[in-house]
Structures are given as C-alpha cells and as structure tokens.
Amino acid sequence: MFFYNTLFRKKEKFEPFNPSKVGLYSCGPTVYDYAHIGHARTYVFVDVLKRVLEYSGYKVDHVMNITDVGHLTSEADTGDDKVEKKAKIEGKTAWDIAKYYTKDFFDMTGKLNILKPQVICKATDYIPQMIKIIKQLEEKGLTYVISDGVYFDTSKLKNYGKLARLKIEDLKEGARVGKNKEKRNPTDFALWKFTYLSGRSFDSAQDDGDERRQMEWQSPWGVGFPGWHIECSAMSMEHLGETIDIHTGGIDHIPIHHTNEIAQSEGATGKLFVKYWLHAGHLLVEGKKMSKSLGNYYRLKDVVDKGYDPLSLRYLFLTAHYRTEMNFTWKALEGAQKAFSKLKVQLATGNLQLTNKKEKRVDSKLDSQVEEYSKRFRNYLNDDLDMPRAIALVWEVVKSDIPDSDKYKLIVDWDRVFGLGLAGQEIRNKELVISQEVKGLVKEREKLREEKKWEEADKIRKEIEEKGYLVEDKQEKSIIKKKPRYDL
Numbered sequence: 048m049f050f051y052n053t054l055f056r057k058k059e060k061f062e063p064f065n066p067s068k069v070g071l072y073s074c075g076p077t078v079y080d081y082a083h084i085g086h087a088r089t090y091v092f093v094d095v096l097k098r099v100l101e102y103s104g105y106k107v108d109h110v111m112n113i114t115d116v117g118h119l120t121s122e123a124d125t126g127d128d129k130v131e132k133k134a135k136i137e138g139k140t141a142w143d144i145a146k147y148y149t150k151d152f153f154d155m156t157g158k159l160n161i162l163k164p165q166v167i168c169k170a171t172d173y174i175p176q177m178i179k180i181i182k183q184l185e186e187k188g189l190t191y192v193i194s195d196g197v198y199f200d201t202s203k204l205k206n207y208g209k210l211a212r213l214k215i216e217d218l219k220e221g222a223r224v225g226k227n228k229e230k231r232n233p234t235d236f237a238l239w240k241f242t243y244l245s246g247r248s249f250d251s252a253q254d255d256g257d258e259r260r261q262m263e264w265q266s267p268w269g270v271g272f273p274g275w276h277i278e279c280s281a282m283s284m285e286h287l288g289e290t291i292d293i294h295t296g297g298i299d300h301i302p303i304h305h306t307n308e309i310a311q312s313e314g315a316t317g318k319l320f321v322k323y324w325l326h327a328g329h330l331l332v333e334g335k336k337m338s339k340s341l342g343n344y345y346r347l348k349d350v351v352d353k354g355y356d357p358l359s360l361r362y363l364f365l366t367a368h369y370r371t372e373m374n375f376t377w378k379a380l381e382g383a384q385k386a387f388s389k390l391k392v393q394l395a396t397g398n399l400q401l402t403n404k405k406e407k408r409v410d411s412k413l414d415s416q417v418e419e420y421s422k423r424f425r426n427y428l429n430d431d432l433d434m435p436r437a438i439a440l441v442w443e444v445v446k447s448d449i450p451d452s453d454k455y456k457l458i459v460d461w462d463r464v465f466g467l468g469l470a471g472q473e474i475r476n477k478e479l480v481i482s483q484e485v486k487g488l489v490k491e492r493e494k495l496r497e498e499k500k501w502e503e504a505d506k507i508r509k510e511i512e513e514k515g516y517l518v519e520d521k522q523e524k525s526i527i528k529k530k531p532r533y534d535l
C-alpha cells in the first residue's frame with residue numbers, strides 16, 4: 048500500500064509501526080460556525096482512508112479533535128478567539144456555541160456516512176496535558192515569554208518548517224505572519240496566550256476594568272488559554288503515543304498548523320511526531336474559492352434543500368482524487384446523483400438482484416474474471432486511494448458479463464470502502480426483516496400502551512431502540528423502522 052506523504056512529496060510504501068494496528072489522527076473542526084461542503088470533502092477523504100485501512104485488514108485507532116478554544120481569527124496569533132467572538136455575536140456562552148456547532152458537524156458527517164472516530168476529544172478537556180508539554184519545551188529552552196503570552200522560539204529547532212519546506216530566511220514579517228514587535232522570529236508562535244497582558248492575575252485585571260474571557264485557565268505563566276496548535280500535539284500524544292502513523296488535514300494546514308504541531312511535538316519529545324502526513328486538496332465552488340461574500344458558501348443543508356441525497360455528494364467526492372483541487376458545480380452534483388441513483392436501482396431492482404435461482408458456472412474463466420476485478424480494486428486502493436478509478440471499475444463490473452450475483456457481491460464488498468450504503472439495497476423495497484425477539488418486544492409494548500402503562504412501555508421502546516429499531520406510534524398500530532446509523 049502506497050500513500051503520498053506530504054513530508055517527502057512522494058508516494059511511500061505504508062509500513063505502520065505496529066504491523067496490524069494503525070494510529071490515525073485527524074485535525075477536526077473549529078466549532079464556531081456551520082460546517083460547509085469543503086469540510087465535507089476533507090472528512091469524506093479521512094473516512095475513505097480509514098475504511099481502506101480496515102478493508103486491508105488493519106485495526107485503526109482513529110482520534111479526532113474538536114477545537115473549541117484558542118483558534119484565533121488571525122493565523123498570526125492575533126485577533127479574537129473564533130468561538131468567543133461568535134458567542135458575543137449570538138449572545139450565548141462560548142460553551143453553548145461550541146456544543147451547537149459540534150452537533151452541526153456530526154449531523155453533517157452522519158448524513159455523509161462518515162464513521163465516527165473511536166476518540167473524539169475537545170481541546171478544553173486537555174488543558175493540563177497542554178501545559179505539561181509547554182513546560183517540557185520551557186525546560187529545553189525552546190520558549191520565551193512576552194507581554195501577550197508564551198511563545199515557541201522556532202530558531203532553536205533544527206528543521207523547523209520541514210513539512211512545508213519553508214525558506215525561513217525568505218519570510219518577511221507581515222507576509223506569512225502578522226506583526227508582533229516582541230516576537231524574536233517571524234515564525235514564532237503562541238503556546239499560551241494571556242487573557243490580560245503579562246499574565247496578570249484575574250483580580251488585578253478586573254480592577255483595571257479589563258474584560259474577562261469565558262474560557263480561561265490558570266497556568267504557571269498566568270491566566271489564559273492555549274494557542275491553537277498545542278492541542279493537537281497534546282491530544283495525539285495522549286491517545287496515540289509520541290509517534291503516530293498517519294496524521295490528516297486539509298492542505299491549508301501545512302504551512303502553519305501542522306508545521307507548528309511538528310515543532311512542539313518533536314521539540315518536546317525529541318522523537319519523530321508523524322510518519323505519514325496526508326492532506327486533502329481544496330474544494331472550489333463553481334471555479335472560485337468558497338466564501339460567504341461570493342454567495343457560493345454551501346452547507347450540506349443547502350445540498351439537501353435543493354433535492355440532493357447527501358450520499359450523492361459523497362459519490363461526487365469519490366470521483367475526484369483526494370489530493371486534487373476539486374471544482375464543485377451543481378451540474379456535476381446532478382450528474383453524480385443520476386449515476387448514484389442508477390447504481391442503486393441496478394442493485395435493488397435491476398440486473399444485480401440476488402436471486403435464489405442457481406446460476407450455472409459456464410467455466411473457470413468467469414472465476415478468474417471476478418478475481419481479476421477484486422485484484423484491480425485492491426490495486427487502486429493501494430495506489431494512494433485512487434477512488435476515481437475504483438468507481439469507474441464499479442461501472443465496468445456492472446456492464447460486464449459476469450453473473451449478476453458476482454456483480455452484486457463484488458460491489459457490496461467494495462462498498463465497505465465507498466460507504467455509499469449500497470449493501471441492503473436489495474431489501475429496501477421489500478419488507479423489513481425483524482427478529483422474533485424484537486417482534487415480541489413490540490407486542491409487549493403495545494399491550495402496555497393499551498393498559499396505559501406509559502412508563503413501562505417507554506422502557507421497552509428504549510430496549511427496541513438499543514437493538515437498532517425505531518418505533519413510531521400511528522393511532523392503534525406501532526410501526527417499526529430500522530434505526531439510522533447515526534443519532535442525528
């Protein structure tokens with residue numbers, strides 16, 4: 048299996064530290080606004096990566112952070128905290144803002160069939176771990192304190208900027224990073240920001256009438272909050288150890304966020320932080336960078352409101368390689384929806400239905416043909432997740448003359464990677480198969496309801512839900528449905 052490693056700008060053979068288990072860390076969303084379809088593309092990429100690893104037999108430990116503090120409006124460690132700023136605008140607490148937009152993010156990923164990471168961690172829950180790393184860096188002489196916070200001295204680290212291939216000497220103050228006269232080097236970045244200048248205590252600041260932040264913590268350097276990058280170092284080390292196999296993000300993370308994650312982590316431990324860096328390309332909308340002012344800033348909700356299935360968007364994403372800059376157009380989505388629907392129809396009612404009638408094998412040539420398709424599919428996955436070719440192969444199989452049941456089996460098996468919900472298409476239009484046990488529970492509940500024993504009936508409803516089904520009460524009758532995979 049080969050992945051394009053941003054660190055070396057080439058495809059490299061994938062060899063995890065533990066031959067059967069992969070540690071995967073993904074930079075998650077900053078939860079101050081609605082997730083848009085650009086985010087959707089990045090997290091579909093992460094999901095496909097994880098599914099490919101699992102399809103290939105690896106056990107994957109997937110960790111993703113939620114940035115609920117410390118991400119400032121300017122990448123240069125200046126400006127407002129995005130979450131706190133939004134809280135002021137909406138007249139809510141910063142904690143409520145974070146909670147609301149976190150839910151929005153997982154609503155979106157759920158609808159896109161994106162599997163949830165094993166560990167989802169919020170920055171605000173890891174302040175002690177972040178402080179510990181900053182202390183380690185301080186002990187190694189890699190930090191200094193100025194009036195607005197504790198900074199990392201990038202000139203003290205050999206190889207700073209290796210991921211982004213930054214030419215430090217070419218960087219002009221104010222170009223990549225904003226002006227801060229107290230900073231020693233233009234690339235230095237904040238590890239800890241003071242709520243009040245020079246880390247004054249909360250009480251003395253209040254005496255001067257300074258406004259208090261909603262999210263702030265005590266630290267050895269003064270009251271404040273963490274810089275954006277330190278959270279990912281702290282949380283990945285906490286859950287996956289000092290060196291991890293794969294770290295993902297969008298390409299916009301390369302020059303600053305991931306560069307600084309490496310500096311902090313490798314500065315503190317003296318060890319390699321990440322073996323493989325994988326980055327998703329940008330998503331343009333109608334040829335332009337997505338922005339609210341251009342009116343081309345779309346959420347998944349907009350896609351659904353226009354009558355598209357979220358999984359049609361997922362299908363569309365799969366038709367472009369994750370590293371390419373992809374141009375989203377409504378026309379392209381229309382095309383994707385048509386193709387996806389056609390595929391579903393093929394699986395549900397068309398040629399590919401699993402039938403009971405036995406199909407005679409004509410000769411062994413067919414078996415080798417099926418084998419050949421499987422092999423090609425794996426080759427595409429192994430070649431840096433070549434989903435466009437894998438999707439094209441699906442259509443080649445559909446049009447081929449191998450037996451229908453083989454077509455069905457191949458495509459449903461491959462859907463473990465695509466995540467398009469293709470398995471089960473054959474029963475969707477038929478009656479739902481419900482176990483005797485669940486049927487018994489439904490009956491029991493109906494009886495309790497007749498007797499107006501609402502509380503007990505409710506307990507049974509919960510039990511039914513735990514078994515993966517939903518009950519809807521329509522007048523006298525209970526209707527049972529398969530529970531969606533995600534709680535939205």
Ligand SMILES: [Zn+2]
Nearest residue numbers: 074075279304
């Ligand atoms: Zn990160």
